[in-house]
Amino acid sequence: MKMTQVSAQAKAPVPAVDEAKASVSGHETAVFAGGCFWGTQSVFQRVKGVTSTMAGYAGGSAATATYAQVTTETTGHAESVKVVYDPSKLTYGQLLRIFFTVHDPTQLNRQGPDVGTSYRSAIFYTNDEQKKIATAYIAQMEAAHVFSKPIVTQVVPLKGFYDAESYHQDYATNNPNNPYIMVCDRPKIETLKRDFPELFQPYKGE
Template structure:
């Protein structure tokens, strides 16, 4: 088994984490922070919008089962890449749409994928998703990990994570 890592920011990490965990081939998903200028930021610091970080998920996946392009398809299905610095009720640069690449191949694939979506006019508005090399990933606090699994009846999860999970189950192969 060959495992690779992908890092995505598309609003609240609880929602993206829960959606990605539905996919066959995903070994683990870790919520965290990337793209900022403060070392070892806390959730409170990131929420202030002053650290420059985005809430992200880091996805470890088996390349024999799932390709990077598959993850891109899911990512662009479960969030709105045309919203600048927001997703749903979450507003601020920490909720921006971003892909943090781990190598040149991911950078090229992500940029080509976005260009293809734009060429197809897949969205009514322009895609604002940032694509940049990952410098540092900081794992979020323990209470953020597996948040949806631990809190499925949380109102935020019911209204925001659950529809993303259902969309993944409907459109992509899901775990039994």
């Protein structure tokens, strides 16, 4: 597979519609699909206020939620990442801003060298508030022509999230010298560090 780095993206703007930070600590869940889940997980693991992440599959059924089946591109699943965060420290809009900065939301059913519906750009909302914020944010960016092409990111309800196999978890961190990680995923982390220094935190003693 030819590994071509995803082109540098514009820094996404501050969402005009967002939730207020909670007054007390808690846990909220967001689910994003932005290409290979290795890179997406490696980004959100390094965001202050995120308490845990899990690479997995969303968009299909439990019966087909295995890597071998998902890569046939017939299951309806997208490689996704479940992000659990503290809403007193981080807002859903901030997560969306990072999501749209570190991947290309104009690529249909692919991301960089990875092609297929399992690599599509999607937001799986868990409640109506997330749906409202995500839909408004995409409309805001389209109106401002933040990207040179139309945004193709799906905004769909989360009907189920299925954890990926254990060897996929922390893959980018555990395999830093893998050529794919170096070319495709490491730049995402550098983008996070550059564009959101106030939200960046090292992961696992980096």
